[in-house]
Amino acid sequence: MARILLAEDDIILSQMILDNLTALGFAVEISHDGIDASEFVRNQSYDLLILDWNLPGMTGIEICTLFRKLGKTEPVLMLTSKSEIADKEKGLDSGADDYLTKPFDFRELAARVKSLLRRPSSYVQKVVRLGDISVDMDARTLSRADASLRLPPRELALLEFFMRRPGHVLGTESLLSGVWGSDFDGSEVALRSCLAKLRKALSTLGYVDLIETVHGFGYRLKLPGQMQT
Secondary structure: OOEEEEEOOOHHHHHHHHHHHHHOOOEEEEEOOHHHHHHHHHHOOOOEEEEEOOOOOOOHHHHHHHHHHOOOOOOEEEEEOOOOHHHHHHHHHOOOOEEEEOOOOHHHHHHHHHHHHOOOOOOOOOEEEEOOEEEEOOOOEEEEOOEEEEOOHHHHHHHHHHHOOOOOEEOHHHHHHHHHOOOOOOOHHHHHHHHHHHHHHHHHOOOOOOEEEEOOOEEEEOOHHHOOO
């Protein structure tokens, strides 16, 4: 049973979310205050965080940033009334994996939660290798030689999707469907943010421009012989 932390200061909304998610079999813990939620994050383990952007005491963005600084890679879903692209990018840049704009349909919330918690069925190998880089799906690590780092679930899934299709140009719809799931209405904003963070992680291990943009068509992971360090 997946364990979820829900941080939402709207009492009525949080109870409705609780009722809907527990009916689906999830274990949900609720916090109505940002400070309390940050303490839960520090001292407890969860499979998923659902964070309201405008929590009192400490915002959802600040909690998400703290969560990532603690080295935790479990998925984070932001709830927000903000609909501007810049605001959504800010949320994703803080380390969130997805966002949902209020008001929302609870069926969509359930779909997002399931998508974030579900590992794609295409994971037939625990370790995927390409050239001198490898991805361990269980340990959630990206490695090259003796160096390694942990990746959040979405970035891990995106890199795995690319590594199984090296040299192929992958369009936005293909990436969103393959990584975010067919039951989730993904967005180009989410994809661009995830790509930026993944490219930064790869550059940390010495790979620059490993994932290239093919203008007008999509993105491509270079073949081993084309990799630059």
